[in-house]
Amino acid sequence: MISTERLQLRIGTRTLVQDLDWQVREGECWSIIGRNGAGKSTLMRALAGLREPDGGRVLMDGRALRDWPLDALARRRAFLAQSRSDAFAYTVIETVLSARHPYHGNNYWENSDDHQIALRSLAAMEVADLAARDVRTLSGGERQRVAIAALLAQDTPLLLLDEPANALDLAHQVSVMGLLARLCREQRKTVVMIGHDLSLAHGISTHALLLMGDGRWLAGARDEVMQPSILSDWLHHPIEAILHGGRTIFFPRDA
Numbered sequence: 231m232i233s234t235e236r237l238q239l240r241i242g243t244r245t246l247v248q249d250l251d252w253q254v255r256e257g258e259c260w261s262i263i264g265r266n267g268a269g270k271s272t273l274m275r276a277l278a279g280l281r282e283p284d285g286g287r288v289l290m291d292g293r294a295l296r297d298w299p300l301d302a303l304a305r306r307r308a309f310l311a312q313s314r315s316d317a318f319a320y321t322v323i324e325t326v327l328s329a330r331h332p333y334h335g336n337n338y339w340e341n342s343d344d345h346q347i348a349l350r351s352l353a354a355m356e357v358a359d360l361a362a363r364d365v366r367t368l369s370g371g372e373r374q375r376v377a378i379a380a381l382l383a384q385d386t387p388l389l390l391l392d393e394p395a396n397a398l399d400l401a402h403q404v405s406v407m408g409l410l411a412r413l414c415r416e417q418r419k420t421v422v423m424i425g426h427d428l429s430l431a432h433g434i435s436t437h438a439l440l441l442m443g444d445g446r447w448l449a450g451a452r453d454e455v456m457q458p459s460i461l462s463d464w465l466h467h468p469i470e471a472i473l474h475g476g477r478t479i480f481f482p483r484d485a
């Protein structure tokens with residue numbers, strides 16, 4: 231689905247990612263984990279094609295990202311950014327409908343399928359009742375759910391999400407994560423997401439990529455990578471895990 235070859239990402243004189251050789255296959259759900267500033271969002275933007283690599287390349291379906299026409303790329307991947315600003319008075323439904331533009335070719339107007347898909351996406355995020363509201367009046371969590379609805383409405387095989395659980399209450403964190411896991415399992419969608427909640431990440435991921443922030447990285451199957459001793463090293467804090475009700479719960483040990 232998406233892969234990198236000897237990918238290098240640098241900011242100023244700092245190397246964030248060095249020689250990343252990484253393969254994400256259809257139906258997999260990857261969590262990218264690392265400390266603040268480790269380069270997770272920078273990597274995500276490179277995967278989305280919004281940032282040029284400083285070396286190496288990103289490939290989608292075996293073809294270098296830079297060789298993809300933008301409209302075709304927009305139908306292959308959707309990207310949820312970490313933050314957004316709403317400059318205009320769009321309604322919620324207009325915001326989600328605008329996410330359907332890659333399917334319109336030269337036609338400006340959306341059709342009834344678009345409306346159905348938009349309404350279904352809003353319902354999946356439990357924000358259908360907000361459809362007529364100005365997005366600028368929404369709470370942080372409501373706005374995040376509308377943004378995820380817009381991502382779902384793009385109906386792409388690859389979903390790239392930068393901290394999807396941001397601003398969500400506990401119940402919505404769990405339901406959004408459950409939905410992403412089901413999309414991978416049942417519809418063979420591919421998810422790459424960033425998150426700081428290790429227990430949530432472990433609950434839905436099949437794989438994990440750790441970034442150290444100095445170029446080093448570690449990629450592999452979830453249970454090979456998400457071990458307390460490894461996470462403690464990479465996150466610079468002692469972490470323990472317990473099994474509870476069949477789930478692994480991670481918690482930081484007191485300093």
Ligand SMILES: Nc1ncnc2c1ncn2[C@@H]1O[C@H](COP(=O)(O)OP(=O)(O)OP(=O)(O)O)[C@@H](O)[C@H]1O
Nearest residue numbers: 241242246264265266267268269270271272273312
């Ligand atoms: N335009 C910029 N100018 C200078 N430094 C930048 C710029 N963009 C990013 N950085 C720095 O690059 C590093 C990586 O940023 P990035 O947003 O990728 O981190 P992150 O792992 O996503 O962090 P977080 O967990 O805090 O979201 C940070 O130290 C950040 O301050």
